[in-house]
Structures are given as C-alpha cells and as structure tokens.
Amino acid sequence: IRPDTLGPFDYETENYTKLLWVAEGGTAYYEGILLRRADLINDKDMLESKVAVIKALQNRPGRFETSLEDASFDAWIKYYRQDENSVNNQISYYDKGELVNFLLDIEIRTASNGAKSLDDVMRYLYNEFFKKGRNYTPADYQKTTEMMAGKSLDEFFNKYVRGTAEIDYNSILNGIGLKLTVEGSNKKQAYLGAALAENDGKLMVSSIPADTPAYQQGLNTADQIVAIDGNRASQTFLQSYLSQMKLGDKVKLTVFRFDTLRELDITLGEQANQNYSIVPVENPTDAQKRLYKNYLLADLK
Template sequence: MPEAVHYRVSMLRPHSHLFEVEATFPAGPDVLDAVLPVWTPGSYLVREFARQVQDMSASGPGGEPLAVQRVDKRAWRVQAKGRAVTLRYRVYANELTVRTSHLDGSHGYFNGATLFLYTEATRGLEHLVTLEAPADWKAFAALERRGEAFVAQDYDELVDSPFEVGPHTPLTFTAAGVPHEVVVWGDAVPDEARLCSDLQRICEAQARMYGGLPMRRYLFLLYLTDKGRGGLEHKASTSLLFPRAGLQNSRGWEDLLTLAAHEYFHLWNIKRVKPRALVPFDYAQENYTSLLWAFEGGTSYYDNVFVLRAGLMSDSRYLTRLGETLSALHATPGRKTQTLAEASLVSWVKHYRPDEHSPNSAISYYLKGEVVAALLDLELRRATDNARGLDDLMRLLWQRYGDESGVPEEGVEAAASEVAGKDLGAFFDRAVRSTEELDYSVFSHVGLEVRFRPRESSSDKGGSPPPRVKGEPKPKGWLGVTTKGSATIATVLDGSPAQEAGLYVDDELVALDGWRLDAAGLLSRTEDKSPGDTVRLTVFRRDRLVEVPVTLGQKPADAVWLARVDKPTDAQKAAYQAWLGAPWEEPG
C-alpha cells in the first residue's frame, strides 16, 4: 500500500492566531514542489491563501535540514533527491468566515485549502491529520478516525472537510438513518431541541426526494456572530455563519433553516453532481463554468421549498419569500446587462468582488438562478400536465452524473428537455442566455400572476400587496441612489435622475433645498415630492461643497408579489397543490 501524506496541526498558542503545521511527504521525486490552493471549492474567488504562510523550513527523514526555496506565490521547492520530506510552517488565521480559518482562545477552525500544502504527485494518496490542542478542546470533522488521526482518502476529500476544535458539546440527531452532529460556536442556541428537530425534518425531506442520503454521517458547524451570514457546502458537512441576534425572532429562525437547507441540498447538487469543468478541481487557478446558476441558483430555489416541505413554512409564506426574491431581481439594473450564463462564468471577478457599480453591471447567479429554477419547475409541470417537475430533473442528473463524472455545459438543458418531453431551447435562450426580462406567464399554470408596485419604504422587500388606501395613490418622487453610513451615496443606479444630474458615489449628502438631511430624510423628503419636481442637493465631494439640482423621476414599481387569480380553474388549483403540497385557499 502506498505511503500516506501526514500532517500535524498544533494550536497550543491560540492567542497568536498561528496554526503550526508539519507536512510530511513520502519518498518520491528528486524535486518536491509543495503548493497551496489559491481558492477553495464552493467559493469561486482566488483568495491567495499562501499569503498567510510564514516561517517555512524543511528536513529529511533523519531530521537533517534541507534547503527550501519559494518559487512563486503558492509553491515551495525542496531538492528531495528521492527522500521523504517534512515541511514545517505557520499559518496566520484571524478571519472568521466559512471560507477561511480562525484561531483564538475560544476555538480553532480551518479549511484545508488554507493550511495543507500538497503535491500533484501525492494528491491521490491517503492524507492523515493529527492535532495538538489545549487539553479541554475536542476536534470535529466529517473525516473518519484511525486512532488519533483523521483520515482522508485523497487531498480532495481533505480540502472538503473543515475542522472545528474547541471546548464544545455537540448536539446530535438521526435523519434517514444517518447520524448528524451540530457543533455551535459563539453563543448558545436559544432552543437546541427545536434546532435539532427542525434540521432533522429538513434533512429527511431532502432524503425522501432522492431516496436516501449519500454519506454515512454529517456535521453542521454553526458560527453565531455579531454580523454576517453565509454557508459553505462540503461532501459530508457544512459551515454556517449566522448573526446571533437573528435567532431571537421567527424571521431570523426561518432564515437559518433556509441557509441550512441550502447547504445540505448541495450534498447532491454540486458536491456529487457537479459541472464537468470542476472535474478534477484545479486548485492553481480559476475553474470556469456557465452552470453555477443551476447549481447555486437551483439550490437557492430548493432551500425555501424544503423548509416548506418539512412543514416549517406555510405556502403563503413561501410565496411571500419568492416575491421578495423577485423584488430583489427587479431592483437590480444589472439584470438588463449581464446574462445568467455570463454571471456564472465570471463569478471569479464579478460576484465575489462587488463594487459600487455592480448593481448596474451584474446580476447574481444565486438570485436570478433561483427565479429561473422556479420558472423551470413550473415549465416542466405545465409541459407534462403535472406528471413531472424539477424534482425529476434533479433525480435524472443524480442518476446520470452522481458518479462525479461531471455535467457537460449543455447537460442541464438537455436533461430538462428530456424530462419535459420537448425542446426547451427557447426557454433557456431567454432565461439563461439573454438579458430579456423573464417570462412570468407560466405562473398562471398554478393560478398565480406576478404584480408590481412601488416600494413603501427603504425596508420594503416586496413579496406582499400594497396597503389598501382610498383613491389612487399619489406618485412619489425618486432620486435613484442607495446610501451607506449616515448619508453617503453608495450606488447611483443606471438611468436614474441622480445619474443624469451628476451625483456621484461617495458624495456626502448634506442638505436638500437648503435643509439638513440624513439617509432616512433623503428618502422621505424626495418621496414627498412629485415626479418632475426639481430639488437642490448639497453634497461634500472630495471635501468641496457642491450643489446639484436634480429633477426627480417617478419611483419605479419594482416591488413584486404573487397574486392569486380571481377565478381559478380546477386544473389551476390542482397544479398549485401538486407544486406546493398545500390546498388552494381563496384570498381573504
């Protein structure tokens, strides 16, 4: 049996934020090039993890020192002359995100891509990890144990298995016959029993769709922080970052469940059924695919669906959340500039590197992908008289590509047409390969229609009808900016009155018509005006006081909600129930 690669990770000085690592590579080539990934799967951005590596040294099998040379941003070279080589180095870890690593007096968390050097020659060997940690700390990872060592069958499995080490007591439950653990850092969950029960129901709902689970155990790592939200999927685990204050209300709890459902669904959709462009992972550079909309946006569609199917969300609440997603899409001018396929392809330089102009030039493949997945589900149901839907497409992809051979770029469209029993090229041309507005007429199949209205306030996310008022509402003035801080312009929306008048990002708003204002006042006072009115905005621009006259436009109707048709047919009611699993209820 070939020798394994061995790592020892020490965190005995946690206040330094430095993981101390030993990596021992078995005897092999005369020249050993040890490298670190520049990105981690699931997060499509080159993050240059090697920038945090320091104090590199090398030795031979007898402990004799060997010269080590830095050859580029991610590689170290040793003249091994066929001998085993041990590299010793330290990695600075003080960034608590699901994609990076963090070490302090409370715990140690690390993603393998940030810590573990590898060689192409040994990438397919077993990789063993042992840990040195404070006496009361315990280690958690989805990897199997062999004595004191965690065992990965190859480097890809190692990178796909984050570690959490600390004084934690895990929560446990069983779903679909598979043991699950939940490890929480940062604060206590208000209701641990409820969390386990809710997660169990979501996991079992997903297992029912696929006919079982694809792993022997699963690990949820939950990080409760003061701010931030995100998740990163792995083959038998996930890392979730969530604001602790959100767990104090029903909306926040619902958001946590949808986040967990999203990452869990990735067990199938991208961890095993994945774009062929990611097979195998190239850790040295970007891996391009136009299919991220299907794997991330499609998963975003299912995260709400599975909370609904688990009985933890009502169908009316689901429609509200889908309406909020539609509202976010229509508040983004970039949907008219960037196609969904391009958004997937260039995620490396657009989605993960947003700037003040991003709302005008780009669209999120998560956001629009979720809407397109919903439309595709309904399109499949309409084409097959409700006999098949998106579930059938996902199961077909699982059957065909669950061996991790990879889905070709045209594979999702081809499989969807197969499920529909007809060519869906026109649907994909419009929804994925063009910047045309999406065709929402398919909602009529389930007795719904998409409606638009102006937003009532800056906190209005859409998803619900406008409040009932007597008479026609007065049109509201519109400036077309978003703000940050107290009253600084963060984005000037494309085609807005603000852009036409010459307001700029980073202009600090001081007064409107000579009266001081802040961000809240800006919105209310412009909305009190009528479209066509001219206002005088006083701003600080690079410390110079500037006055800019702006002729206001009409506030756009970009808040969206899904309304039930007035006289649904029996077929529409049946299709609605088949889609959401709930009987049609007449609007009150």
C-alpha cells in the same frame, strides 16, 4: 452532482463555470421546497419568498445587461468584486438562479402534466453523472430538463439563461393556476434615486441605478452629500425633506467630490411603491388545481 469544472478542484487557480445558477441558485430554490415538504412553511410562505426575489430583480437594471450564464462565469471577476456600478451591469446568480429554477420546475410540471418535475432532473443527473464519475455541462442540464418536460426548452434557456430578456412570469405561472400582479401605490413620492449610506456622520452615495434623477443629473458614486438646500444633510433629514416634495421640484445638493466642493441642481422624479403578489388566477381549471396541489401540497385558493 457537479457542474463541468467544479471538481476535482485545482485549488491553485480559479474555477470558471456557467452553471453556478444551477449549483448555487438551484440549491437556494430547494431550500424553500424542502421547508414546504417538511411542513415548516405553508404554500403562501413559499410563494411570498419568490415574490421578494422577483421584486429585487425587477428593481435591478443589471438584469438587462448580464445573463445567468455570464453571471455564473464572471463570478470571480465581478460578483466577488462588486463596485459602484454593479447594480447597473450585474445580477446575482444565486437570486435569479433560484427564480429561474423555480420557473423551470413549473414549466416541466406543466409540460409533463405533472408526471415529471425538477426532482426528476436532479435524480437523473445523480444517477447518470455523479454515480458514473462525470460532471454535467450546460448542454447536459438543458437536455435533461427537456427530457423530463417532453419538449424543447430552447426558448426558455435562450431568453432566461443565456439571454437577458424580461421574464414573462405569467406565461409560466399560469400553468399551475397562478399569476403575478403588480400594483402601484396611490401615494407617489418624490425621489432622488441614489442609494445612500451614512458612516461616521458622513452621508455618502454608495450606488446610483440607471435612469434615476440622480444618475441623469450628475450625482456620482462616492460623492459626500453635505447639504440639501442649505441644510445639513443626514439620512434622516434627507428622507424627511424629500417626503414633503413632489415631482418636478428642484433641490440644490452641496457635495464633496474628491475633496472639491460642488453644487448640483437636481430635479426630482416621482416613484410609486410597487406591490408584487403571486395570486390564483380567476376560475382555475381542474388541471391547474391538480398541478398546484401536487407541487405545493395545498389546495389552490
């Protein structure tokens, strides 16, 4: 089953398609499904794997800047050429593609009352496209999913495939008796907000997500942090030092930027660890229980 431009290949040029979120993200989604069907993992393991993907996506500012179709199309010029600002303007079509195909499968199962699933989409594409020597387009994929769902999925595709809307997880998960919960830890920690890497004794800023204290107060990617409040900086020391501080505390960072020594006064923010879980809804209906069992081969509990 091949997306539009992916085959026959011209190996002398780059091949651009908006469907890598299906070809690659869909494959990643089926990895978990097949493990469940082979009984190598249980239903809870399957859902936990999706929780990890959700948490990573929700912590990435780039989800508001790049759609799944754009991430697919721009793979050659962006995904394989990551830079320091990628966290703020890019997403992975593998990860979000896996997640959106997961939600799309649930949407089809719910809309069809369990009669159809993403499996039927793949069978149709295999029979009507691959066997007939045709490649499918973005419009073909949406049309096929709508055929199986028995309704328009234009809103779903406009928001989550062509657009950058925040995903309304529970509106979809509820169909099979599930909900996403997000709980903050009672213990909040002061934080800087920069991703750091220590190599050969040098503590370097590797990336800075938007809307963090580091981003807002002048720390730059590729800065080398040499001291914090006059103490030699290391990854271990910085983590330990910040763990003793609270929201609003100030630290002085001494950094090398392009071989020029600078000092930055940073007011620390506060961050609570977010715990994500996919759990059963209270008092699920018989229909929700049936759809869950048909999907994940286990009782909803």
